[in-house]
Amino acid sequence: MKITQPSCNDIKMINFVMSHSTISLFSRKQTILLFGAAWALLAMSVSLPPAHSLQQTKPALTDSTTLYLTFDDGIIPESEALDSLVRTEEVPVTVFWIGKFVLWNDTTRRIWQLMRNNPWIEPGNHSYSHANNRYFKYYQDPQQVVHDFQLNADSLQFTGKLARLPGRNAWRINNRKREDLEDCKAVADSLAAAGYSLFGWDIEWNYSSSTNQLEPAEDLLFRIGQVLKFHRSFMPRHIVILCHDPAMSSSFSITTLQHFIQQARTQYPYRFRFLSQYPAL
Numbered sequence: 381m382k383i384t385q386p387s388c389n390d391i392k393m394i395n396f397v398m399s400h401s402t403i404s405l406f407s408r409k410q411t412i413l414l415f416g417a418a419w420a421l422l423a424m425s426v427s428l429p430p431a432h433s434l435q436q437t438k439p440a441l442t443d444s445t446t447l448y449l450t451f452d453d454g455i456i457p458e459s460e461a462l463d464s465l466v467r468t469e470e471v472p473v474t475v476f477w478i479g480k481f482v483l484w485n486d487t488t489r490r491i492w493q494l495m496r497n498n499p500w501i502e503p504g505n506h507s508y509s510h511a512n513n514r515y516f517k518y519y520q521d522p523q524q525v526v527h528d529f530q531l532n533a534d535s536l537q538f539t540g541k542l543a544r545l546p547g548r549n550a551w552r553i554n555n556r557k558r559e560d561l562e563d564c565k566a567v568a569d570s571l572a573a574a575g576y577s578l579f580g581w582d583i584e585w586n587y588s589s590s591t592n593q594l595e596p597a598e599d600l601l602f603r604i605g606q607v608l609k610f611h612r613s614f615m616p617r618h619i620v621i622l623c624h625d626p627a628m629s630s631s632f633s634i635t636t637l638q639h640f641i642q643q644a645r646t647q648y649p650y651r652f653r654f655l656s657q658y659p660a661l
């Protein structure tokens with residue numbers, strides 16, 4: 381508790397009041413004691429914020445949390461909307477590309493060139509085949525998976541080593557490990573041995589399979605708060621968010637993503653970074 385001391389000017393005022401008021405009925409010594417007590421009470425009330433403002437206090441910016449927006453399963457025609465939005469918002473995002481989709485046709489190749497020249501987009505490796513969506517069989521052959529990732533790196537001319545497994549939430553960052561399903565353990569270890577930094581995610585941004593509409597921004601912000609509160613992220617105060625390119629086909633999703641970025645920046649002490657800026661990489 382901080383109590384402000386009366387200044388020299390305050391003492392002068394007390395003396396002035398003492399000599400020009402009915403307080404002269406008191407002795408000089410009694411009056412100084414009276415004003416001294418009043419000043420102490422006043423100072424205490426000024427330096428203590430009211431109870432309701434204490435409850436509304438937000439975390440200080442020094443406690444800032446870092447968010448990493450990551451997008452899986454591009455490039456598809458809808459990825460172009462993501463390219464446009466991140467240029468407008470100047471927000472860094474890491475995209476995990478599937479070579480088979482990127483090189484699908486002239487449209488996806490054109491968008492690939494667009495996104496490669498976007499300074500707000502950082503590419504990551506999501507395998508060439510995406511396991512052809514047959515995950516159980518895929519994860520039985522670690523050597524084949526490493527080859528699939530290398531084929532993707534060569535086809536898309538990656539210079540970095542950021543990677544994410546298809547259909548599995550697995551982490552291999554330096555000596556730390558985590559995975560959601562046992563069957564990808566050997567594959568994850570093999571990719572780590574081949575030099576990849578393997579990223580899973582702390583939160584998945586849900587979207588409707590029928591309308592492709594993203595979960596509302598406020599709901600996601602609430603869930604981020606819960607992850608922070610209960611220390612559920614892989615790295616404390618660093619939250620990796622998984623999004624998917626197909627959600628960008630909905631105009632509602634575009635607006636929602638834009639709203640989320642603006643709210644995270646202005647209403648919370650959150651900042652956005654590329655995954656290559658993740659601690660200890």
Ligand SMILES: [Zn+2]
Binds near residue numbers: 452453510545546547
């Ligand atoms: Zn995927």
